[in-house]
Amino acid sequence: MTENLFYFLTSLTLLSALMVVISKNPVHSVLFLIITFFTISGHYILLNAQFLAAVNIIVYAGAIMVLFLFVIMFLNMGKNAENAVKTSVISKIAGTLAGGLLFVVMIAALKDAAIVGYNPETYNSQVGMVENLGKVLFTQYLLPFELASVLFLVAMVGAVMLGKKETGEQHF
Amino acid sequence: MESVDLLYKAIYILAIFGITLLIATYSTYFERKIAAFIQDRVGPNRAGPAGLLQPLADAGKLFFKEDFIPNKASKALFILGPGIAMLVATMSSAVVPFGDKLIIGGHEINLIAIDVNIGVLYVFGVVSLGVYGLMVGGWASNNKFSLLGAIRAASQNISYELAMGLSLIAVLMLSGTLSLREIAEQQSGFNWNIWYQPLGFIIFLVCAFAECNRTPFDLPESEAELIGGYHTEYGSMKLGMYLFAEYINIFVASAVMATLYFGAYNFPFMEDLRAAISDPVLANNVVTIVGLVAMFTKIFLFIFFFMWVRWTLPRFRYDQLMKLGWQILIPLAILNIMLTGGGILLKEYLF
C-alpha cells in the first residue's frame, strides 16, 4: 500500500515538475509547481515528517507560490507567450550540449554513491515529529538556526529599505 | 485500527461533511434574515414556513441556470477555480475537535476526524491555500475586474496570514502543543484561552475576517469598484460554489476560533455535571453531548457575529487595509508574543 502510494506520488511529482518546464503559459507553470510542492509534502507524510509537510505547504504553496502567481498576473505574460520565446538554432544546440553534459556529470557523480539506508530495527519513527525536530533545532543546531534568523532579519531590513517612500513621493 | 473503529470514523467524517454543508446552506438564509432584521425588514419568508426553504430554492435556481464559460477564458482553470475553493474550504474542518470522546459499546470514539499532532499547522496551511481558488478563477476569467479581484485577494490573504500566525504563536506558547485536541483539553471547564489572550484573540478575529474575505475586508469582491471581483464572469452553480465556499470558510473560522480561544467543547461546571451522574460511561456520554451542543452554540454565535459585523461596518479602503495589516496588527501581534512570554516567565518565577 505505502509502496504503491510512493510510486504514484513520485510519478506525479516528476510529471508535474516536467510540466513546469514544458508548459508555455507561465501561470500554468506556477500551478504545476504548486502540485509538485503538494506531492513533495505527500512524500514527507510518507516519511512520517508531518511538521515538514505542513510547513512546506504553508511556506511554499501557501505564501511563496501565491506571490509568484501574483507577480505573473501583474506582468500579464500569458497573452503573448507563444511568440515571446524565439531561439536561434545555435542556442538550441548549445542548450542541448550543456544539458547533456550536466546529465553525464550527474550520472558520473551518482554512479558510485552508495545509498545510506536506515536499519528498520533501530530507526525511530518519531524523529520527524514536532517535538523531536524542535529539540534538535534548539540544542544541536542552535547556532545555525539563530544565524538563519539573522539572515531573515537582514532580508527584512532590506525589503523595508526598498519599500520606503522617498521624501516628497506621494502615491495616494 | 479495527474495522468497527474505521466504520465509526467513516460515519463521523460523513456526518461532519454533511453538517458543514448544511450549515453553509443555511448560513445563506441566516445572512439574509440577519441583514433584513438589522435593516428593519423581515427577509425571505415566502418559500416554506418563515422562508426556511429559501436556500433550496436558491440552489435550484443556480443549478438550472445556464452554465456559461466566457469565450476567451482559460476553460480548464475556469472550471477548476470554484472546485479548488470548495475543496479547500471543506478540507479544513477535519482536524477541529467538535467534541470529546463518546463511548458506545465499549468503543471510544473521538469526535475529531483526524487527530494529527500538527492540527493548528494543518488548519493554517489549508487556509493559506484557500486563496488559490480565487486567484485561479479570477485569472482564468480573462477579465480585468476578475484579475484585479484575484490580485487583491492574494495580497490581502498573504498580509493577514502573517498577523494571524503571529497571534496564534502566543496561544501555542501557552499550550505547548500544536494539536487542536490537546489545546481543547487544556481549556477544561471555564479555563478558556480568551482570559489569557484577549489581545491575541482580537488580532486573530480581525485576521479571520480578512482571510474569509468578509466585510469590512471584502475588497476582492467589492461590487462598487470591481463589479463582482474574482467572480464577475461566473454564473450558475460555479458562482454558487464560490459563495458556498465563503460560508464554509466562515463556519471553519468560527470553529477554529471557538477551539483556540473559547474552550471548544468545554463549558462551565462541566466536572460538576460529570460528578452528578453515577454511571461513568453515561456521565461521559452526557458530558460529551452537552459539550457538542456547547461547541455548536459557540460556532453559531461566531457565525452570527460575522454577519452582524458585515451589516454594521463599511468596507475599508485598500491602503487602509494594508496599513492595518502590516503596520498595526503585526506589531501588536509581536507585542502580544512578548507579553505572553514575559507572563509565562513571571509565572514560573513566582510559583
Place this chain on the structure above:
Amino acid sequence: MEPLSNRSKKVQKREMTFTERAYLPAIAQGLGITLKHFFKKKATVQYPEQTRERSDVWRGLHVLKRDENGAERCTACGLCAVACPAEAITMTAGERKAGEEHLYREEKYAVTYEVNMLRCIFCGLCEEACPKAAIFLQDDKLAPARYERDEFIYGKDRLVEPLKTTETK
C-alpha cells in the same frame, strides 16, 4: 462672502484621541446600534395579505357617479377641465335624445370624457369644481401601472360607475 444665514458652523479638525484612533470602541458602538435595530419592530407590510392603510382623505382613481336612478350625473359643463391644473381632462358634450332619460340626468351629457392619468396629479380640484357632484376621487382605488401610454387615458368605459344591477335580486 457674506453668509446667507447665521447657521453655518465652523468645523474644527482636531487630532483624534486614542480611543477614537483605536477604532474598536467605535465598532462596538456601531454593533450596538445595529443590534438595537435587530430587535426593533419591522416596517414591512406583507403586501398581498396586508395592504398599507390609507389616509381618510386619500385621493385615488376618478369615478363618474350615477344618481339614485342609475343615470349619469355629468352634464359636460367643462368646469372640471377648467379647474384642472394639469389639463388632464377632456370631454365632448352631446344632447340627450328622447328615450335616453334613464341614461343621463340632464339634457346635456358627456359623449366622451377622458382623464389622462399620466398628466393627472390627483389634486382633487375637479371634484371641488363639479356643480353636479358627478366626479369624485375614490379612496380605495388607484391608477395601476400599465405597459402602454395610451392605456393611461381613461375613457368613460373605465370611469363611469357600474350600474347596480345586483340590487334587483
